[in-house]
Amino acid sequence: xxxIKDLYAAIDGNEILKGINLTVKKGExxxxxxxxGSGKSTLAKVLSGHPAxxxxxxxxxxxxxxxxDMPPDERAREGVFMAFQYPIEVPGVSNAQFLRLAYNEKRxxxxxxxxxxxxxxxxxxxxxxxxxxxxxxxxxxxNEGFSGGEKKRNEILQMxxxxxxxxxxxxxxxxxxxxxxxxxxGGVNQLHNAENAVILVTHYQRLLxxxxxxxxxxxxxxxxxxxxxxxxxxxxxxKGYDWLKTTGSEASGVGAQTS
Amino acid sequence: MMVTEITERENLYQEAFRxxxxxxxxxxxxxxxxxxxxxxxxxxxxxxPSTKDEEWKYTNVAPIAKVAFQPxxxxxxxxxxxxxxxxxIPEAEASQLVFVNGLFRDDLSSLTAxxxxxxxxxxxxxxxxxRYSEIVRRHLAREADHIAQGFVALNTALASSGAFxxxxxxxxxxxxxxxxxxAAGSQTASFPRVLVVAEANSSATLIxxxxxxxxxxxxxxxxxxxxxxxxxxxxxxxxxxxxxxAFHVATTVADLGPNSSYDSTAIxxxxxxxxxxxxxxxxxxxxxxxxxGLYLVTASQHTDTHSVIDHKKPHGTSHQLYKGILDGKSRxxxxxxxxxxxxxxxxxxxxxxxxxLLSNEARVDTKPQLEILADDVKCAHGAAVGQIDEDELFYxxxxxxxxxxxxxxxxxxxxxxxxxxxxIDSIRTQLDExxxxxxxxxxxA
Numbered sequence: 001x002x003x004i005k006d007l008y009a010a011i012d013g014n015e016i017l018k019g020i021n022l023t024v025k026k027g028e029x030x031x032x033x034x035x036x037g038s039g040k041s042t043l044a045k046v047l048s049g050h051p052a053x054x055x056x057x058x059x060x061x062x063x064x065x066x067x068x069d070m071p072p073d074e075r076a077r078e079g080v081f082m083a084f085q086y087p088i089e090v091p092g093v094s095n096a097q098f099l100r101l102a103y104n105e106k107r108x109x110x111x112x113x114x115x116x117x118x119x120x121x122x123x124x125x126x127x128x129x130x131x132x133x134x135x136x137x138x139x140x141x142x143n144e145g146f147s148g149g150e151k152k153r154n155e156i157l158q159m160x161x162x163x164x165x166x167x168x169x170x171x172x173x174x175x176x177x178x179x180x181x182x183x184x185x186g187g188v189n190q191l192h193n194a195e196n197a198v199i200l201v202t203h204y205q206r207l208l209x210x211x212x213x214x215x216x217x218x219x220x221x222x223x224x225x226x227x228x229x230x231x232x233x234x235x236x237x238x239k240g241y242d243w244l245k246t247t248g249s250e251a252s253g254v255g256a257q258t259s
Numbered sequence: 260m261m262v263t264e265i266t267e268r269e270n271l272y273q274e275a276f277r278x279x280x281x282x283x284x285x286x287x288x289x290x291x292x293x294x295x296x297x298x299x300x301x302x303x304x305x306x307x308p309s310t311k312d313e314e315w316k317y318t319n320v321a322p323i324a325k326v327a328f329q330p331x332x333x334x335x336x337x338x339x340x341x342x343x344x345x346x347x348i349p350e351a352e353a354s355q356l357v358f359v360n361g362l363f364r365d366d367l368s369s370l371t372a373x374x375x376x377x378x379x380x381x382x383x384x385x386x387x388x389x390r391y392s393e394i395v396r397r398h399l400a401r402e403a404d405h406i407a408q409g410f411v412a413l414n415t416a417l418a419s420s421g422a423f424x425x426x427x428x429x430x431x432x433x434x435x436x437x438x439x440x441x442a443a444g445s446q447t448a449s450f451p452r453v454l455v456v457a458e459a460n461s462s463a464t465l466i467x468x469x470x471x472x473x474x475x476x477x478x479x480x481x482x483x484x485x486x487x488x489x490x491x492x493x494x495x496x497x498x499x500x501x502x503x504x505a506f507h508v509a510t511t512v513a514d515l516g517p518n519s520s521y522d523s524t525a526i527x528x529x530x531x532x533x534x535x536x537x538x539x540x541x542x543x544x545x546x547x548x549x550x551x552g553l554y555l556v557t558a559s560q561h562t563d564t565h566s567v568i569d570h571k572k573p574h575g576t577s578h579q580l581y582k583g584i585l586d587g588k589s590r591x592x593x594x595x596x597x598x599x600x601x602x603x604x605x606x607x608x609x610x611x612x613x614x615x616l617l618s619n620e621a622r623v624d625t626k627p628q629l630e631i632l633a634d635d636v637k638c639a640h641g642a643a644v645g646q647i648d649e650d651e652l653f654y655x656x657x658x659x660x661x662x663x664x665x666x667x668x669x670x671x672x673x674x675x676x677x678x679x680x681x682x683i684d685s686i687r688t689q690l691d692e693x694x695x696x697x698x699x700x701x702x703x704a
Contacts, residue, residue: 048657051649076659088654092672092679101668102658109659141672158658 001026001063001197002166008057009046015056016042018222024166027194031208031233032201034219035241040201041085043219044170047199048082049075062166076102077109081164083155085171090142095154098142099124099161106162127160131187149180156187167191168199173207185210205237220244271448272302275330276416290396291386298405298415305409317592317624318534318563323506328448328478330417334362337443338472343367346470349685351437354379358440361449361479362420372434377463378425379436382452385423395423399454402512402540403482410508410534414450414482421452426461426491435464435494435683442501445475453483457491459516464494466686469529471502481509487519487546494522496686500693501529503558511537515546524681525552527562528693538567539577541603547576553677554581555697556589563592568610570603570633577607582677583614584670584694585621592624599631599638606633610640615647615673617666671695 002024009017016039024030032040046053047060049072060067067075090098096117103123104114115123124138131153143151152172159167169188173181188211192198200211208216208230216232217224218241225244226232276299283292307324308315338359347355353372356379357364363381370379378391385391405415422438440451457463469479479501487493493513501507507530513521527533539548554562568577583591593612614623627640647669655665674694681687 050653071662072653072656073659073661073665076657082657084654084657088651090651090654090669090672092675093668098655098658098668101664102655102660105659105661105664162658 002067003061004058005060006058007043007046007055007060009042009053009055011042011053016053016222017046019058020222020224022217022224024197024199026165026197028215029192029198029200029211029213030215030217031213031230032199032217032219033203033205033233033236034225035244036203038219039222040219041170044082044168044199044201047168048072048080073105076162076164077106079165081159081162081167083152083159083167083169083172085174087143087151087155089144089146091144093142094139095142096121096124096138099138099158102158103161124161128157130160130190131156132183133157148175149177152176152180152184153187156184156191160187160191163191163196165196166199167196168201170201171203172200173202173204181207182210205233208233218244271327271329272413272417275332278332279417279419294400294405295416298400298412301406302409302412302416305407305412307409314565314594317590318532318561320508320532320534322532323478323508326446326476326478328446330448330450331360331362332419334364334420335359335443338367338441340367342472343439343441346439346441346468348435348437348466348468348683350683351435351466354434355437355439356381356422358420358422358438358449358451359443360447360477361418361440361451363422373432373436374430376427376430377432378423380423382421382423382454383419391423391425394425394456395454398456398484398486401484402486402514402538403484403510408510408536410480411482411510414452414480414510417448418450418452418482421454424453424455424463424465426457426463428458428461430458430461432461432463435466437466437468440467440469440479440481442469442471442475442477442479442505443473445473445477448478448480451479451481453481455483455485455493457485457487457493459489459491462492464496464683466496466498466683468498468500469507470500471505471529474502474504476504476506477502478506479508481507483509483511485511485513485521486516487513487521488516490518491516492520492522494682495524496681496683497523497525497535498686498690499525499527499529499533499535501533503529503531503560505530507533509533509535511535513537513539513548515539515541515543515548517543518545519543520547522549523551524549524677525564526677526690527552527554527556527564528697530562531559532561534563534565536565538569540569540571541575541577542569542571544572545574546572548578550577550579551677551680552581553583553674554591555584555674555694556591557586557697558589559587560589561591562589564594565592566595568595568597568608570597570599570606570608572602573604573606575603575606577609579610580677581612582673583612583623584617584674585614585623586617588618588620590622590624593642594626594628595640596628596630597638597640599629599633599636601632603633604635606636606638608636608638608640612642613673614642614644615670616644617647617670667695
C-alpha cells in the first residue's frame with residue numbers, strides 16, 4: 001500500500017529526514033517512535049503534503065502511484081488521512097457542514113452520488129458513536145472551543161466519516177487523559193480492518209497498549225535506527241531513547257532538529 | 260466641460276427643490292418648508308464633501324458630484340408584484356413598505372400583519388396627518404445634521420417620501436417591518452428618508468434593504484433617524500445590495516433612551532461607491548447597543564463606514580464588530596469612534612474591526628478610535644487586516660477539500676460571525692448564498 005524509499009526532506013533548508021525506508025501493507029498497524037526532533041512528525045507531515053516541507057530525495061509510492069506528485073487534497077480523496085497533533089480551529093464553519101463537504105468531495109472523486117444534509121445527518125450520527133460524540137458537537141464550529149481531548153476525538157470522527165485506506169495519526173495520544181485515550185484508541189481499533197492500514201506516530205509506549213502494532217520503527221536523527229515487533233516499544237519504555245545515540249551510530253552527527 | 264456638468268447638476272437639484280417647495284400646501288409658513296429651505300441653503304454652502312475634509316479623507320465623492328442625476332419627484336408605476344418577489348422577505352410579506360426610486364408605492368406595499376396601533380406609512384402622509392405630524396415634527400431632522408453634513412442637507416432638502424414607523428408604548432411587533440428601496444432606471448437620484456419612533460417598552464424589528472431591478476448607474480442618498488424611548492428595543496438590519504454601478508450614501512442616527520436597546524447590523528455588498536455614517540447617541544443611563552456590520556467588496560468597489568458611538572451617561576454598553584472581505588482592487592475604509600464622556604461612568608465598550616484580504620491589490624484603511632474622559636470604564640478596541648490562514652487552509656485540504664473550495668469555506672466562515680447573528684432566517688440564508696455566490700464568481704473570473 002505504501003512504499004517509502006530513501007526519503008529525504010527539509011524545512012527552511014534544514015534537512016530533517018535523511019533516508020527513510022518503510023513499507024506498509026494493507027491490514028497492518030505500524031508505530032513510528034523516537035525522541036523529540038527525530039523526524040517522526042515531519043514524516044507524517046510530508047506524507048500528508050504539508051507545503052512547508054520540501055522533499056529533496058527519494059520517493060513515496062501509494063497504491064503504486066507517486067504520492068509526492070499529488071496535492072494534499074488529492075491525497076486525501078485517494079484515501080490518505082492524517083490526524084493532526086494540533087487540530088486547527090475553523091471559526092464560522094460547523095462541524096457538520098465541514099464533514100459533509102469533505103465526505104461529498106470524496107464521493108464525487110469516486111464517482112458516487114453526493115449525500116444531502118438529511119442523509120448525511122444519519123450517517124454522521126452513526127459514525128459519531130465510534131468516538132462517543134453527541135450531536136451538540138456537530139453544530140459547533142470545527143474544533144472551536146473544543147478541549148484537547150474533544151479535538152482529538154473530532155479527528156477520529158473525521159477518520160470515521162472519510163474511511164481512509166491509510167491513516168496516519170500524529171501524536172494522537174498527546175494531551176489525552178486516560179478516558180479520552182481509551183475512547184480515541186477504541187475508535188481507531190473499530191475503524192481498522194484487513195483492507196486499511198494505520199501508522200501511529202508517538203513518543204510514548206502508552207498508546208500502544210490500546211492500539212497494538214505489528215511493527216515498531218524507531219527514528220533517530222532522521223533515519224530508522226531500529227525496527228522490531230511490538231516488544232520493541234516495551235524495550236524503549238524501559239530504556240528510554242538515550243541508548244539510540246550510541247547504537248544508531250551510522251545516523252550520528254546531529255543536524256538541525258525540529259519536532 | 261466640468262463647469263457645465265456641475266451647473267447642470269446643481270440646476271437639477273435646484274429645480275427639484277423648487278418644485279417640491281411649490282407643491283407644498285403652505286409653501287412659506289410650514290415648518291417643513293422652512294426645514295427644506297435651511298437644508299438647501301446648507302447644501303449650497305457645503306456642497307459635496309472633499310477629501311480635504313478629515314472625515315472624507317479616503318473617499319472621493321467627486322464622481323457623484325460630476326454626474327447630473329435626476330431627482331425623482333413622481334412615483335413611477337413600473338414594476339408589479341412579480342418583480343418584487345425576488346426581493347421580498349417571507350417573514351415580512353405582510354409588513355412591507357415598498358419604494359421605487361425613493362418614492363412610496365402603496366400598491367406594492369402590504370401591512371396586514373401589523374396591529375392597527377402600529378403605524379408604518381409614507382412619511383409625507385404622516386406629515387399631513389394631524390395624528391402624527393407633531394411626532395414627526397418633534398423628531399425629524401433632530402439627530403441627523405443637515406447643517407454640517409452635505410449629504411444629509413441634500414436629503415433633507417429633497418426628500419419627498421419615505422417611511423414613518425411609530426411603535427406605541429408597550430407594543431411588541433412580531434413581524435419584522437421591511438422597508439424595500441428599489442432602484443430603477445438610469446441616472447436617477449433618490450432621497451429616502453426614514454423616521455422610526457419607538458415608545459417606551461416597545462419592541463420591533465426593522466429591515467432596510469436597497470436593491471436594483473436593472474444594472475444602471477444611479478444615486479441613493481438615504482437618511483434614517485431612530486428615536487428609542489425608555490426601555491424600547493429595536494433590531495435593525497440594513498442590507499445594501501445596490502447595482503454594481505450605483506452610488507450609495509446613507510446616514511443612520513439613533514438616539515437611545517434610558518435602558519433602551521438598539522441592535523444594528525449593516526451588510527454592504529453593492530454599489531461602486533458606498534458610504535455609511537452611523538451614529539448612536541447614548542444620552543441616557545443604561546442603554547445598550549450593538550453596531551455591527553459586514554462589507555464584502557470586489558473588483559473596483561469602494562466602501563466606507565464611519566461610525567460614532569457616543570456614551571454620555573453612566574451604565575451604557577456598546578458592542579461593535581465590523582468585518583470586511585475584500586477582493587480584486589477593492590478598497591474599504593472603516594473609521595469607528597467611541598466617545599466616553601465625563602459623566603459616562605461604568606461604560607462598557609468593545610470595538611473590533613477585522614478585514615480579510617483575498618487579493619494583493621485590495622486595500623483597507625481602518626481606524627478604530629477610543630476617546631475616554633470618564634475614569635471608571637471598561638473599554639477595548641482592536642483592528643486586524645489579514646489573509647487566509649495557511650494552517651486552516653492546509654487542514655481543510657487534508658480532508659479532501661479542493662484548494663479553491665477550502666478558501667471559499669474559510670471566507671464564508673469569516674463572514675459567518677456577523678451573518679450568524681441575524682435572527683431572520685431568510686435574510687441569513689440569502690446572505691449565506693450571496694457570500695458563496697460572490698466567492699464562486701471570483702473563482703470564475
